[in-house]
Amino acid sequence: xxxxxxxxIMATDASYVVLDIDGTIKDLxxxxxxxxxxxxxxxxxxxxxxxxxxxxxxxxxxxxxxxGILSTNRDRQExxxxxxxxxxxxxxxxxxxxxxxxYNDKVITFKGVRELIEEVGKTKKVCFVTINxxxxxxxxxxxxxxxxxxxxxxxxxxxxxxxxxxxxxxPEEILVVGDNIFDDIRPAKKLGCKYLxxxxxxxxxxxxxxxxxxxxx
Ligand SMILES: [Mg+2]
Numbered sequence: 001x002x003x004x005x006x007x008x009i010m011a012t013d014a015s016y017v018v019l020d021i022d023g024t025i026k027d028l029x030x031x032x033x034x035x036x037x038x039x040x041x042x043x044x045x046x047x048x049x050x051x052x053x054x055x056x057x058x059x060x061x062x063x064x065x066x067x068g069i070l071s072t073n074r075d076r077q078e079x080x081x082x083x084x085x086x087x088x089x090x091x092x093x094x095x096x097x098x099x100x101x102x103y104n105d106k107v108i109t110f111k112g113v114r115e116l117i118e119e120v121g122k123t124k125k126v127c128f129v130t131i132n133x134x135x136x137x138x139x140x141x142x143x144x145x146x147x148x149x150x151x152x153x154x155x156x157x158x159x160x161x162x163x164x165x166x167x168x169x170x171p172e173e174i175l176v177v178g179d180n181i182f183d184d185i186r187p188a189k190k191l192g193c194k195y196l197x198x199x200x201x202x203x204x205x206x207x208x209x210x211x212x213x214x215x216x217x
Contacts, residue, residue, distance in 0.1 A: 002112035009120050014175035014194050017120055018163055021130045023179035024198055027108045028072055029062050035102035043088055054084045066201035071180040073131055107140045110200055114142055129159035157187035185215045
């Protein structure tokens with residue numbers, strides 16, 4: 001995956017590469033599932049059915065994330081965690097607190113991603129956009145801070161505009177790399193930026209959706 005992505009990034013003449021973090025360089029599904037497993041298994045000893053139900057629901061939710069229909073932002077995550085806590089008959093705040101302590105502890109990036117960023121950074125300017133405030137501390141990813149511009153915004157389109165304004169760039173000088181068709185790619189397309197949709201979870205459904213909405217992969 002990473003080799004192909006590197007080739008695609010290097011093939012464009014865009015001088016700025018704007019990277020999404022969750023699902024693009026960070027394996028948020030694995031991060032989330034690891035934290036959830038620890039928390040749920042720690043709770044509710046002897047209530048196997050409820051635990052099974054939570055993991056079943058979560059698999060469905062993560063399918064939507066992998067297929068690029070949903071991106072996990074904090075609100076959606078909070079909603080899911082609240083739901084799981086209720087199913088398990090636990091206090092929502094207690095559940096979240098425990099989950100967060102594991103979740104914040106773990107940073108799982110896709111294999112080869114750090115090297116990719118370093119390599120691309122030799123010839124292009126690399127910056128990151130994120131709507132997840134936890135990502136703001138990018139040092140945790142093991143990426144050198146000086147190579148990074150961080151722009152935080154509720155909607156990615158504002159983040160892209162900020163990158164353009166701050167660096168006095170035209171849209172076509174920017175390559176947006178993201179995993180979500182609706183949150184990352186469509187706003188980039190709307191602005192006239194170049195874009196690359198990544199498919200780290202190899203979802204057939206995502207390919208179908210990408211075709212449907214005419215965003216090439
Ligand atoms: Mg993402």
